[in-house]
Amino acid sequence: MHLTTARRSARLAAIGILAAGALVLSACTGAPEPAPTTSGKPDPDATLTVGLVLEPTNLDIRHTSGAALEQVLVDNIYEGLLARTQDNKIEERLASSYNVSPDGLVYTFTLNPDVTFHDGAAMTSADVVASYETVKTDASVQGNAQFTGVTAITAPDAATVEIALAQPDQNFLFNLTGPGGLVFKKGDATDLKTAENGTGPFTLKRWTKGSSITFDRYDEYWGEKATLSEVVFQYIPDFTAGVNAALDGTVDVLTAVDPNLVSQLEDSGEFKITNGRTTDKATLAFNNTKAPLDDKRVREALRLAIDHEALVEAVGAGETLYGPIPELDPGYEDLSELVPFDPDKAKKLLKEAGHEKLDLTLTIPSFYGTTVAQVLISDFAKVGVSLEVNRVEFPAWLEDVYTNHDYELSFVLHVEPRDFSNFANPDYYFDYDNPKVQKLYEQSQLELDPQKSADLLKKAARIVSEDHAADWLYNGATLTAHVPGVSGFPQDSINSRINLAGVTKTAD
Numbered sequence: 001m002h003l004t005t006a007r008r009s010a011r012l013a014a015i016g017i018l019a020a021g022a023l024v025l026s027a028c029t030g031a032p033e034p035a036p037t038t039s040g041k042p043d044p045d046a047t048l049t050v051g052l053v054l055e056p057t058n059l060d061i062r063h064t065s066g067a068a069l070e071q072v073l074v075d076n077i078y079e080g081l082l083a084r085t086q087d088n089k090i091e092e093r094l095a096s097s098y099n100v101s102p103d104g105l106v107y108t109f110t111l112n113p114d115v116t117f118h119d120g121a122a123m124t125s126a127d128v129v130a131s132y133e134t135v136k137t138d139a140s141v142q143g144n145a146q147f148t149g150v151t152a153i154t155a156p157d158a159a160t161v162e163i164a165l166a167q168p169d170q171n172f173l174f175n176l177t178g179p180g181g182l183v184f185k186k187g188d189a190t191d192l193k194t195a196e197n198g199t200g201p202f203t204l205k206r207w208t209k210g211s212s213i214t215f216d217r218y219d220e221y222w223g224e225k226a227t228l229s230e231v232v233f234q235y236i237p238d239f240t241a242g243v244n245a246a247l248d249g250t251v252d253v254l255t256a257v258d259p260n261l262v263s264q265l266e267d268s269g270e271f272k273i274t275n276g277r278t279t280d281k282a283t284l285a286f287n288n289t290k291a292p293l294d295d296k297r298v299r300e301a302l303r304l305a306i307d308h309e310a311l312v313e314a315v316g317a318g319e320t321l322y323g324p325i326p327e328l329d330p331g332y333e334d335l336s337e338l339v340p341f342d343p344d345k346a347k348k349l350l351k352e353a354g355h356e357k358l359d360l361t362l363t364i365p366s367f368y369g370t371t372v373a374q375v376l377i378s379d380f381a382k383v384g385v386s387l388e389v390n391r392v393e394f395p396a397w398l399e400d401v402y403t404n405h406d407y408e409l410s411f412v413l414h415v416e417p418r419d420f421s422n423f424a425n426p427d428y429y430f431d432y433d434n435p436k437v438q439k440l441y442e443q444s445q446l447e448l449d450p451q452k453s454a455d456l457l458k459k460a461a462r463i464v465s466e467d468h469a470a471d472w473l474y475n476g477a478t479l480t481a482h483v484p485g486v487s488g489f490p491q492d493s494i495n496s497r498i499n500l501a502g503v504t505k506t507a508d
Contacts, residue, residue, distance in 0.1 A: 040485060040506030047230040048486065048505050050498070051242050051251035053367055055235040057395060059207065060192040061179050062134075062141050066398075067415045067496055070179065072233055075499040076215060078198040080181035081109050081128065081161070082173060083499075086492035088279070088328050088417050090173050094123070094183055094199065095161075104168035104448045109161045115222040117185045118196065118203045125155035130186035132163065143180015146172075170445045170453040174418055201226040201501045211235060215500075227504045237367045246271065252486055252505065255494055257479040258369065259316025271481040275317065276491040279326045279417040280476030282318070282372070285401075285410040288469060289431040292355055293408060299468035301349040302409075303339040305383040311375045312474045321475040323465040328493075329418050330450065331457025335465045346383040358385045362409045363401055366391040372411055372473065402429050413476060415495040420457060423464045432469040436460075 056068040061078065075083060075093075083093040092098065095109040115123040136147040149172075152164040165172065175181065183199065190197045196204045201223070202215035215231040234251055236242040239258035246254040246265060257265065257273070265271045286293045286302070293299055308320045319327075323335040350356060360380075364373060373389045380387045387409075392400065401407045410429075414422075424441035426433035437460045444456035464470075482489055485506035490498055 042227050042487070042504035043507040044227060045229045046227070046505035046507070047232060048228050048253065048500070048503060049232045049234055049251045051234050051236050051245055051254040053235070053237055053239075053242070053256050054394065055210070055213075055237075058193040059196060059204070061182065062184070062192055065142060065179075070497050071495065072213060072498060073196075073198075074179070074182070074497045075200060075501065076202045076231075077196050077200045077204060078182045078184075079200050080176055080178075080183060081111075082176045082181060084174075084177040084417075084497070086490055086494075087277070088174075088493065090177060094128075098173075100173075105165050107163045107165075107172070109163075111159045111161065112222060113159070115199055116220055117188075117199055118218060119185070120220070121185060123183065123185070123199055124158045125161045126158070127186045128161045128183050129153050129155050131182065131184045132161075134184075135180045141180070143175065143178060146175040146178075146180050168446050168448050170447055170450065171418060202231060205230070224501070226501050228500065231500055239369060246481055253480065253482040253489055255478070255480050255498070257481050259479060260371070262316075262479055262481070265481045270483060272484060274480045274482075274489075274491045276478040276480060276494060277328060278476050278478050278493055278495055279328050279415065279419075280318075280478070280495055281321060281324065281326055281414045282315075282473040282476055283412060283414050284376070284471040284473055285407075285412070285430055286468070286470055287405060287408055287410075287431055288433075289405075290408060292353065292358065295353050296468055297349040297353040298355060298358075300339070301346040301353070301383065302380065302385070303468055303471045304342045304346040304349070305379050305385070306376065306471065306473070307341045307379055308339075308473065309341070311372070311379075314371050314375050315474060317477040317479055318474040319477070321472040323461045323472060324420055324423055324470070325457065325461045326475045329420070330454035331420065331444075331461055333458045333461065335462060338462075338465050339468075339471075343379075343383050350384060356384050359388070360385060360408050361388045361390055362411060363390045363392060363397065363407045364411045365394045365397045367394065368411065368413075376411075405429050405431055411473075413495070415476075417493070417496065420461065423469060424460070430470060432464070432467070434463065434467060434469075437463050 054068040058064055061069045061073050079093050081095040083091050085091055094112055094115060096112045098107060098109045100107055111125060117123060132153045135141050135143045136150050149165045149167055149169050150163060151166050154162045185197055188197055201218055201221045203218045205214040205216045207213045213233045217226045217229050236245055239261060242254050243261045243264050245251045247268060262273060266273060286299050288294060312318055312320055322339055325331045362373060377387045401410045422428045423432055424438045440456050440460035444453045447453040447456060478494055487504045488502045
């Protein structure tokens with residue numbers, strides 16, 4: 001990519017340490033000592049404790065968006081007809097097989113037998129139809145926009161579901177791997193904000209708000225039963241506290257390890273560290289309709305002012321990214337030539353726009369730490385832009401930035417795969433409205449050939465980057481630490497979901 005081989009090798013061998021208050025990464029060059037191994041057998045009565053950063057505000061995945069819900073509930077508690085592998089490939093789940101008509105308009109799914117909900121009721125095609133009809137007709141349900149092209153959802157028999165579309169939709173199968181594709185019991189009165197009734201390999205045992213969520217193995221699961229007896233998701237929003245929890249044995253697995261702290265885990269010799277690929281787009285959002293960011297010259301200047309390679313080194317993990325589509329998604333293209341690091345050109349553009357001196361505010365969720373904001377403050381100051389950082393709790397970010405579009409600049413990790421549609425939606429919080437991009441995106445979804453669809457997305461993504469609708473600071477990597485007795489814990493894409501069905505833990 002855009003980092004030198006030496007930089008990449010050093011980063012993958014051992015993540016460096018960020019000196020207190022400094023922005024320059026001091027990279028370690030030696031490989032970490034390997035974690036001790038164990039030859040013990042998986043313990044069917046084991047409890048696995050997983051450290052996570054972001055706790056859901058409620059458990060209603062039907063009506064609440066956000067990666068915090070998908071991360072723990074999809075695949076573990078709830079399932080859809082289809083599922084998603086770590087590298088974003090589609091695979092069957094509640095459906096044993098599926099068929100798509102040659103014209104791309106009719107999808108036929110055959111259901112796996114003997115599937116039950118956690119209350120013991122058998123799942124049939126009637127539950128699938130009811131679930132998907134709700135998605136289609138209720139605008140408050142997650143996935144509703146993805147079902148606008150659905151004309152009919154029928155059940156020829158108890159084990160078959162047919163879905164008809166008005167026009168082809170290249171992303172329809174993939175959309176079924178998301179919240180909109182989950183299957184719920186028909187007529188169920190469960191309060192999904194605090195309880196559940198899914199079909200997955202785990203059940204909800206308890207939720208201690210502000211602390212943890214606990215799952216139990218569902219022993220009547222229709223598929224291969226989970227090996228773990230219990231899973232505890234421990235929510236630790238402070239990255240240093242998370243490392244301390246791992247070191248003192250509070251958690252067996254720590255996700256989203258801060259790269260600047262990972263050496264503490266490596267030096268202990270008690271953990272295995274994995275570096276996983278993601279579709280996480282560390283996005284510097286511009287409010288495209290709010291002055292002075294409604295001026296393309298200002299947006300371009302801000303992007304040119306950022307030393308992206310140095311920022312990636314400061315963050316300590318990931319790769320540079322100069323467009324809205326990451327490498328794991330269809331339509332990726334290296335767009336680095338559009339915004340080379342050029343502070344002089346940035347100052348020239350700001351002067352042309354009448355903003356030789358400019359004050360801007362960056363609104364950022366408080367749990368993201370300080371590194372990105374510090375780099376931006378430093379880089380922007382060199383071109384005459386003073387950046388004030390407004391740190392807010394995540395619910396406030398959702399209300400002010402995401403919902404009310406009340407911001408100038410913002411920073412957040414967009415972890416959802418194949419989410420380019422955000423830039424084809426003028427109502428999204430970016431407030432970016434380009435009819436040509438919207439048309440190309442529409443064409444890409446109508447195209448039956450996956451490669452031709454990806455080519456259309458590539459064209460649209462280039463336009464978005466040329467418009468400087470946002471800046472993509474980096475494509476995130478996910479660092480995970482676990483004790484040697486844990487096997488099978490997912491490595492890639494775990495910021496969007498953590499499938500624990502195949503995870504094992506040996507007896508202590």
